[in-house]
Amino acid sequence: MNAIPAAVLDELRRIVGPRGWASDPADVEPYLVEWRGLYRGAAPLVLKPASTAEVAAIVAHCRRTKTPLVPQGGNTSLVGGSIPFEGGGEVVLSLSRLNRVRAVDALNDTITVEAGCVLADVQAAAAAAGRLFPLRIASESSCQIGGNLSTNAGGNAVLRYGSMRDLTLGLEVVLADGRVWDGLRGLRKDNTGYDVKHWFIGAEGTLGVITAAVLKLFPQPQAIETAFAAVPGPAQAVELLALAKAMGGGQVSAFEIVPRIGLELVLRYIPGTADPLAAAHGWYVLLECTGGKGGELRADLETMLGAAAERGLVLDATIAASAAQAAGLWKIRENISAAQKFEGGSIKCDIAVPVSRVAEFIARAGAAVTALVPGTRVVAFGHIGDGNIHFNPLQPAGMDKAAFLARWDDVTRAVHDLTHALGGSISAEHGVGRLKREEIRRYKAPVEIELMAALKRALDPDGILNPGKLL
Numbered sequence: 001m002n003a004i005p006a007a008v009l010d011e012l013r014r015i016v017g018p019r020g021w022a023s024d025p026a027d028v029e030p031y032l033v034e035w036r037g038l039y040r041g042a043a044p045l046v047l048k049p050a051s052t053a054e055v056a057a058i059v060a061h062c063r064r065t066k067t068p069l070v071p072q073g074g075n076t077s078l079v080g081g082s083i084p085f086e087g088g089g090e091v092v093l094s095l096s097r098l099n100r101v102r103a104v105d106a107l108n109d110t111i112t113v114e115a116g117c118v119l120a121d122v123q124a125a126a127a128a129a130g131r132l133f134p135l136r137i138a139s140e141s142s143c144q145i146g147g148n149l150s151t152n153a154g155g156n157a158v159l160r161y162g163s164m165r166d167l168t169l170g171l172e173v174v175l176a177d178g179r180v181w182d183g184l185r186g187l188r189k190d191n192t193g194y195d196v197k198h199w200f201i202g203a204e205g206t207l208g209v210i211t212a213a214v215l216k217l218f219p220q221p222q223a224i225e226t227a228f229a230a231v232p233g234p235a236q237a238v239e240l241l242a243l244a245k246a247m248g249g250g251q252v253s254a255f256e257i258v259p260r261i262g263l264e265l266v267l268r269y270i271p272g273t274a275d276p277l278a279a280a281h282g283w284y285v286l287l288e289c290t291g292g293k294g295g296e297l298r299a300d301l302e303t304m305l306g307a308a309a310e311r312g313l314v315l316d317a318t319i320a321a322s323a324a325q326a327a328g329l330w331k332i333r334e335n336i337s338a339a340q341k342f343e344g345g346s347i348k349c350d351i352a353v354p355v356s357r358v359a360e361f362i363a364r365a366g367a368a369v370t371a372l373v374p375g376t377r378v379v380a381f382g383h384i385g386d387g388n389i390h391f392n393p394l395q396p397a398g399m400d401k402a403a404f405l406a407r408w409d410d411v412t413r414a415v416h417d418l419t420h421a422l423g424g425s426i427s428a429e430h431g432v433g434r435l436k437r438e439e440i441r442r443y444k445a446p447v448e449i450e451l452m453a454a455l456k457r458a459l460d461p462d463g464i465l466n467p468g469k470l471l
């Protein structure tokens with residue numbers, strides 16, 4: 001990668017004005033590191049434009065001078081999608097100052113926000129209007145809407161509300177030649193040809209720079225009930241989900257699987273946690289239902305859990321008696337990743353298979369990784385209701401961490417081969433970035449890669465937008 005000429009950098013600084021850039025190494029540092037520490041990049045300049053017009057001027061100048069740009073939101077990527085390469089030949093484009101809520105249309109159930117809005121602030125703006133913006137992910141207090149869109153973020157409420165793609169009605173995008181596409185429509189119905197917004201959602205900043213979006217809002221749930229149930233295994237968890245959908249009363253809004261080892265690690269390392277049930281069990285489900293009236297929803301949930309127990313799908317269960325107890329149940333689920341760090345090396349796979357094949361996946365993937373590294377502790381948890389499992393082989397107790405992590409490629413290959421064989425995806429919600437760029441080529445049909453490359457050539461012929469990521 002070539003160094004960027006000083007005159008180009010000067011012009012970029014001039015476009016954004018004195019408050020809109022950073023180049024001091026200490027100021028630039030936070031934009032160069034992926035938070036898990038897998039990647040550390042370099043860049044002579046971080047641009048922080050304050051308007052769509054400034055973004056457009058930046059991109060136009062980069063196009064003229066063939067200067068590569070790396071768009072960045074809250075920099076919470078797990079796959080290296082939002083940081084520059086090590087060569088220092090790219091400019092980081094932070095959208096963080098485009099952080100206005102432009103409009104709330106409560107009767108249309110929409111909110112129009114800029115790309116740099118923090119997800120939690122959008123949730124709060126929706127709540128202030130008496131509505132719900134339902135995207136719920138662990139990084140919500142720091143991730144930004146532009147990144148959520150560029151990675152098609154998923155999380156804990158996809159089962160009920162869909163992923164970011166499903167929550168988006170319109171976009172404003174700066175194209176690679178600096179033109180602005182104003183597609184900020186708040187329409188539920190619009191059959192006027194190609195749905196252009198979907199080209200940019202999940203594109204990881206390689207086709208255009210998203211600057212604003214019209215997002216869907218929903219009614220705030222009248223009642224929420226949260227249960228923690230012990231189940232015989234993943235197969236029974238999937239059957240329990242079907243039963244809960246059929247007779248739950250309200251709607252199942254979250255359905256997460258937790259293995260005993262995940263619970264044990266949380267209890268050992270995360271202060272303020274307790275085992276919700278009296279006896280130990282192999283597997284658990286964290287189930288959330290919303291809707292209906294409070295008392296009725298709870299009664300329906302109790303009836304459903306009783307029926308599930310009669311069928312042998314549930315061994316024991318507790319329903320949270322307060323919001324604080326529900327938060328305690330969610331605290332267990334949300335700390336499974338964090339708790340593993342205290343036990344040494346963990347290999348991260350984020351896969352999806354059809355819900356009907358999740359149990360087979362967990363059994364076969366577990367057998368495959370323990371055959372490769374005997375003693376590996378399999379931590380398989382997460383959004384089983386979406387078929388999305390965070391499959392994290394954890395090093396055998398007492399094994400050298402580096403020696404275990406040295407097996408990363410063989411372990412992920414075995415897991416990904418199985419995922420592919422079961423009709424699944426090797427990246428369910430974290431994207432491709434740098435980490436899985438080669439890997440998607442292994443599993444996608446050549447015709448699909450050709451279609452993606454054709455879109456890239458058409459929209460960014462000089463390859464200035466986030467080069468080397470995704471494709």
Ligand code: ZN
Binds near residue numbers: 382
């Ligand atoms: Zn997740």
